[in-house]
Amino acid sequence: MPILEVKDLSVSFIQYTSGLRQQNLQVINNLNVSVEKGEILAIIGSSGSGKSLLAHAILGILPNNAQVGGQILYKGKRLTQERQQDLRGKEIAFIPQSVNFLDPLMKVGKQVQTAVNHGDAIAAQRKAFERQNLAPHVEAMYPFQLSGGMARRVLVSTAIVSGAEVIIADEPTPGLDDKVIQEAMGSFRELANQGKAVILISHDIEMALQIADKIAVFYAGTTLEVAPVADFTNDGEGLRHPYSKALWKALPQNGFQPIGGSQPMPNQLPEGCLFQPRCKCFSHECISNRPDTRELRGGLVRCNHAC
């Protein structure tokens, strides 16, 4: 059984346009994804595809004007708002996209100590800092005194000391140098090897392929495919969706064959398949009929024609 399972998740925002007119902006559409203990699931997809919103929906930190449909299950039980509040930072830890989540007025050592749920907080913080290559004097520093890489490592330390079973990291490595990225990835692998489930959100497909066990490909607020990492090989013939194949072939080592067009905005989604306007192999059915997610060859796909 997956430790965390997202079934048919939808998120929309109620927006007020001119006067009191209401508009419902659908930003996540019937999204399905799951993660097992000991596994790293990478979520890839371009900007605006819904990666951060999925993380926020799992943690229960969406803004008040968000409406959520579908189900999120943790250990087989529905993750209600109450459970989300109880588990956040304890069993489900979040490494946010922005280092601004650090409290600017609190020394970073103290911040990490407050994330410890069991045992000696100071010892746990020091052990995590050592593991993250943060020198002992860093604990007495404030966030503004840290480099971007150090601030990231403090955030990773917070997740490590929490002892959480599910760790969700949203773009943990933007703008960092290779060495720091490798270190961060090493920490995630270590957590997975300890039996934790890690969800890693990333723009960087190559990095995701290096570290993850399973890749979810997001597009316009849904999952077009979930595939074991081993399917991203050769010509991509093991992949299921034309978009994942196109992403794979757009990588430099695969000939850098870009695809035309762009991801539709949430208020301009096509009626049928979300990828249809950019798809080379669409049929009449794809224009009128949005395919459901289905299981295929040990993965998931949302395409009328994948076989």
Ligand SMILES: Nc1ncnc2c1ncn2[C@@H]1O[C@H](COP(=O)(O)OP(=O)(O)OP(=O)(O)O)[C@@H](O)[C@H]1O
């Ligand atoms: N509070 C909000 N109100 C209305 N629309 C929103 C809100 N928050 C996010 N969105 C929209 O939802 C979509 C998904 O946003 P999200 O932040 O999840 O994208 P992302 O995949 O994380 O992108 P990035 O890679 O840039 O971080 C975007 O179109 C975004 O504009």
Ligand code: NI
């Ligand atoms: Ni994001």
